[in-house]
Amino acid sequence: MWKRFKNWLHWQMHPLPQSLREFKQTISVKGFDFELVPAQYQDVDEMVELEREAYHGEEPWSADIFHNELHRSRERLYVVVREPETGAMVAYIGAAFRPGIHEVHITNVTVAPHWQGRGIGTFLLMYMMTVAKQIRFNRMSLEVRVSNTSAQRLYERLGFQVVRRKAHYYEDNGEDALDMAQILGEKQMDFTFRNETTTEELYAIAKAAYKGSPWSKQTFANDLKSKFARYMIIEADGEPIGFVGGTHLGEELEITNVAIVPGVQGQHLGERLLRQWLVGFDAGTRILLEVRQGNKRAIKLYERLGFIIYNIREDYYRDPKEDAYLMDVTLPLAAE
Structure with a gap:
């Protein structure tokens, strides 16, 4: 109490x-x-x-x-x-x-x-x-009509489970309700990864993640044509929710984009995606990236992976003008 x-x-x-x-x-x-x-x-x-x-x-x-x-x-x-x-x-x-x-x-x-x-x-x-x-x-709950099976399937995909049945819960017709709940922090969705993607998919995710994509659709299209481009998509229950992309030349990989859609940001999915993607590159590969000086969340993520700041590019970003940190790490990444 x-x-x-x-x-x-x-x-x-x-x-x-x-x-x-x-x-x-x-x-x-x-x-x-x-x-x-x-x-x-x-x-x-x-x-x-x-x-x-x-x-x-x-x-x-x-x-x-x-x-x-x-x-x-x-x-x-x-x-x-x-x-x-x-x-x-x-x-x-x-x-x-x-x-x-x-x-x-x-x-x-x-x-x-x-x-x-x-x-x-x-x-x-x-x-x-x-x-x-x-x-x-740490807990989320809801009620749903017994007859609304499509909604129940959606809630189950997101990790909800039936807790009890409430008899005659709905006043309009006396229908029963299912009380569904889940404990947040436990596994709620099935995450899968794939390398195949399209221009439209990348642009849609980037536009959502950045409130307006930093790259145009044509830029993504041109990049996908390059034999040096490498991408990975993360899906939640079959829905694409983010991607990472980069350019792989010899023993160096430059990360060009990391994007996670707003609805699932803050759940360490960017780190999970990066770790999954970088497993596919040889030990000794140098990984490089640029990040806004004020993007503290992203900087902390990269530091957890073992990245360090090796240089600063003044006024690199526009709208707003801001310095860029240049960061790198040599594979393998720091342990989780």
């Missing part, structure tokens, strides 16, 4: 960070660009209408309930996906944060019928998983 009280007290003093309640982010899901923003009161009417469309005329939640949820900004987070050109709402997800038990409970995941089956629901769930881990919540 005392531990739960301390957790609650800490949450009252340190609620959801402001950065999670005030942001605007461009994302790319399966080649489509969207805007990701926190839900506002003015979004409620569209959220209610989207629920009606997605659930075939039913209205699981009223506008009053949504307004109440958004008002509880200390322990609630609702995020909306919109088309950038039209501003139309494509999807949203909501979560309740329960500090006493360090649990994030998914209250809603709704995707417009036209956009269902295109990975948007998966992206939003993975986004909430990342948020939960960042604020050190």
Whole structure:
């Protein structure tokens, strides 16, 4: 009881960070660009209408309930996906944060019928998983209708398991609900790696990871034609979520790109991808790269792998102007 009280007290003093309640982010899901923003009161009417469309005329939640949820900004987070050109709402997800038990409970995941089956629901769930881990919540839960087998398959792919069955949970028709949950930090997804890729795939991942790809589509196309280009894709449950690329000449390999999509950043997947990729090169190969001086997270990652800074290029980067650290390591990498 005392531990739960301390957790609650800490949450009252340190609620959801402001950065999670005030942001605007461009994302790319399966080649489509969207805007990701926190839900506002003015979004409620569209959220209610989207629920009606997605659930075939039913209205699981009223506008009053949504307004109440958004008002509880200390322990609630609702995020909306919109088309950038039209501003139309494509999807949203909501979560309740329960500090006493360090649990994030998914209250809603709704995707417009036209956009269902295109990975948007998966992206939003993975986004909430990342948020939960960042604020050190270790459990995620949700309810799903017994009849909604497609949603159950999605949740199972992401690591959720059935905990119990709630009889007559849904008021509209008395249908039972499955209570599903998972412990974050355990293996949730199956990761696979491959070397084959395409220009479109690389550009879509880079555009999502960097909020606008540092390389054009033509640059990727030209690079793939080179006999010296080397790439590796990381997939989660069959979905590409990142890549690493470089140029291999003789006994040197220059890393040109490392990209992980936003929904799964912060889970050490970049390190996992680099280690998997570099196993394929001979011991004694020198690995080189450039990194922005202010990119502390990436620098820490490279240092864990054994990279050291051997030079600085002043004003190397543009928009914004910034120095580059030149780093290198000779294989094999430092142990995990």
